[in-house]
Amino acid sequence: MMRIVKPGLLTTVQDLGRPGYQQYGIVVGGALDGFAARAANLCVGNDDNAALLEMAQYGPEVIFERDTLVAWNGGDFDARVAGEPLPRDRAVRVAAGETINFWPARSGLRAWLAIAGGIDVPLVMGSRTTYRRAGLGGHEGRPLIAGDALKLFEPSPWARQVLATLQTGGKRAVAWTVRPETMGQPARPGVVRALRGPECDWFTKEAQRIFFSAAWRATNEADRMGVRLSGPELARRHEGEMVSSSVNAGTVQVPPAGQPIVLLPSRQSIGGYPRIAGVASVDLGRFTQLRPGDTVGFEEITLAVAHDLYLARERDFARVRMGLARLTG
Amino acid sequence: MQITPLGDNALVLELGTVIDESTHRRVQTAWRALAAAPLPAVSELVPAYTTVTVFYDPWAAVQAGAPALGIADWLGGLVRERLKNPPKMEKAKPRVVDVPVCYGGEHGPDLARVAAQAKLSPEEVIKRHAKADYLVHLIGFAPGFPYLGGLPKDLHTPRHAKPRMVVPPGSIGIGGEQTGIYPLATPGGWNLIGRTPLRVFRPEQNPPVLLAAGDRVKFRAITPEEFAKLQAPTSKLP
Numbered sequence: 152m153m154r155i156v157k158p159g160l161l162t163t164v165q166d167l168g169r170p171g172y173q174q175y176g177i178v179v180g181g182a183l184d185g186f187a188a189r190a191a192n193l194c195v196g197n198d199d200n201a202a203l204l205e206m207a208q209y210g211p212e213v214i215f216e217r218d219t220l221v222a223w224n225g226g227d228f229d230a231r232v233a234g235e236p237l238p239r240d241r242a243v244r245v246a247a248g249e250t251i252n253f254w255p256a257r258s259g260l261r262a263w264l265a266i267a268g269g270i271d272v273p274l275v276m277g278s279r280t281t282y283r284r285a286g287l288g289g290h291e292g293r294p295l296i297a298g299d300a301l302k303l304f305e306p307s308p309w310a311r312q313v314l315a316t317l318q319t320g321g322k323r324a325v326a327w328t329v330r331p332e333t334m335g336q337p338a339r340p341g342v343v344r345a346l347r348g349p350e351c352d353w354f355t356k357e358a359q360r361i362f363f364s365a366a367w368r369a370t371n372e373a374d375r376m377g378v379r380l381s382g383p384e385l386a387r388r389h390e391g392e393m394v395s396s397s398v399n400a401g402t403v404q405v406p407p408a409g410q411p412i413v414l415l416p417s418r419q420s421i422g423g424y425p426r427i428a429g430v431a432s433v434d435l436g437r438f439t440q441l442r443p444g445d446t447v448g449f450e451e452i453t454l455a456v457a458h459d460l461y462l463a464r465e466r467d468f469a470r471v472r473m474g475l476a477r478l479t480g
Numbered sequence: 481m482q483i484t485p486l487g488d489n490a491l492v493l494e495l496g497t498v499i500d501e502s503t504h505r506r507v508q509t510a511w512r513a514l515a516a517a518p519l520p521a522v523s524e525l526v527p528a529y530t531t532v533t534v535f536y537d538p539w540a541a542v543q544a545g546a547p548a549l550g551i552a553d554w555l556g557g558l559v560r561e562r563l564k565n566p567p568k569m570e571k572a573k574p575r576v577v578d579v580p581v582c583y584g585g586e587h588g589p590d591l592a593r594v595a596a597q598a599k600l601s602p603e604e605v606i607k608r609h610a611k612a613d614y615l616v617h618l619i620g621f622a623p624g625f626p627y628l629g630g631l632p633k634d635l636h637t638p639r640h641a642k643p644r645m646v647v648p649p650g651s652i653g654i655g656g657e658q659t660g661i662y663p664l665a666t667p668g669g670w671n672l673i674g675r676t677p678l679r680v681f682r683p684e685q686n687p688p689v690l691l692a693a694g695d696r697v698k699f700r701a702i703t704p705e706e707f708a709k710l711q712a713p714t715s716k717l718p
Contacts (some may be wrong), residue, residue, distance in 0.1 A: 170535070171524050172524075172623075172688065173524055173526045174524070174525065174526050174527060174619060175624060175687060175692070176619040176621060176622055176624055176625050176663075176689070177623045177688065276683060276688060284622070284666075285623055285681065285683065346487065346488065349484045349485075349492055394498070394499060394530050395528060395529060395618075395620070395627070396492065396529070396531045397486060397490065397526045397528055397531065398486075399486045399489070399490045399535075402486065402487060419620065419621060419622075420620050421526075421528055421621065426486065429485070429487030429488070430487070431488055432488050432489055454488060454552055455549055455550075457488035458488055458538045458548070458552075459549075461538045461539065462538065462539060462542060465539040
């Protein structure tokens with residue numbers, strides 16, 4: 152059992168989302184940076200899709216009933232266990248009754264906290280993700296509040312062994328780390344790679360050039376659905392309405408005002424604004440950490456390059472997974 | 481048919497450019513053919529007015545035999561092949577879904593506004609709205625929200641300049657040229673002309689929604705008493 156003493160600003164139970172239901176108008180959602188969530192789960196011996204906590208800006212204060220293993224990653228939060236720094240990107244032992252806190256992030260915006268075994272909330276339409284708008288999934292379909300108690304699944308044999316080793320050695324944390332932002336071929340700071348979108352040529356040549364070269368500023372209109380950016384106005388050469396069609400996590404759509412919106416995993420299934428670009432999957436996590444005023448640029452890449460980046464990151468992840476499995480095996 | 485990437489994990493199949501019944505039939509045919517049997521690495525298929533979007537996992541595609549340098553072409557090829565030789569399917573017979581609606585009164589506070597705009601009596605608005613034959617082009621915007629085609633021209637009514645903070649679930653609205661059913665209590669700017677006691681979104685069921693793309697909808701006027709009865713928990717309606 153995990154008790155929520157303080158909920159933080161916006162803490163929700165997430166897994167990798169609820170795919171397969173977009174045809175019914177149901178959003179996919181899931182951890183906004185699914186790769187970070189997978190890495191946190193990996194550290195504590197969970198399946199990729201195990202349910203964990205996502206937090207924003209400042210996180211929760213939680214207490215566990217039993218000794219357990221946790222791992223967190225994401226923005227630069229001041230995370231503490233029993234007042235001491237809680238190391239990130241690795242398995243950490245937390246004793247029964249010890250308090251974990253996530254004080255406000257020094258930079259970045261979101262973090263993920265995985266607990267060995269994963270959070271035991273009911274599957275709704277195949278997923279444990281909180282679907283806030285419909286009030287279902289996650290814990291009672293809503294962000295956590297003080298006093299919530301979340302059940303946990305049993306830790307894996309691997310996690311139990313890691314925990315036992317830490318306990319006998321009197322150690323707080325393991326020595327190895329899993330850092331999702333270093334896997335594959337990370338983009339340069341302040342830049343994300345992106346493909347041309349289906350309606351890219353609805354924009355003037357100049358607007359296309361501007362899109363892929365300007366420094367775009369994140370606005371405070373940002374949530375789990377998307378981030379609105381501000382910068383030079385993107386002019387269109389093709390007027391008229393687009394027939395509503397699918398949008399994707401990473402789709403950059405441009406409403407009539409000419410300012411782009413980058414869609415995140417909790418986007419709607421259908422959109423009606425021209426899709427100028429699509430952010431490479433491997434770089435989408437950057438948008439979950441942008442604060443109002445932060446800037447970002449788009450670097451144009453081809454689909455083949457995006458796939459290459461994707462495969463490179465997955466290969467790294469598979470290698471780390473194999474390496475960790477051997478630690479105790 | 482044009483195939484366009486939507487990011488690095490989805491392909492958009494373009495089956496037409498305008499919203500009409502023949503495009504709709506092509507979308508439905510393609511969607512059904514692709515859904516009839518699993519395609520490797522494909523996680524979901526999403527139909528819209530003129531497109532079907534195929535979501536896939538590039539890593540799973542390579543595991544399934546795609547060349548690392550030509551994943552999209554490989555998947556596009558499988559899609560074209562499937563559409564050329566679709567598996568045997570039952571003939572698509574559109575489902576006609578009967579939707580009881582209590583028009584006007586507390587359930588349809590904007591009926592008079594729509595009537596005034598159309599220069600018709602409220603009774604005539606109800607008659608025309610219920611008489612028309614509607615097609616569910618797609619489901620989107622909210623869980624189970626149908627984008628319906630077929631609203632008679634004289635009932636087209638501009639949206640409210642200021643949306644309502646909360647529209648009760650089941651409300652039937654008219655927004656511009658469209659009519660639809662609000663599945664959840666959400667803010668909304670459409671003109672509310674009535675309400676159905678049916679649950680449009682029922683997450684505990686499979687499928688979790690009342691309507692699907694390709695369905696036909698017939699609205700049927702009911703009295704407030706019938707509405708209350710149908711909405712009662714003892715009712716056998718879903």
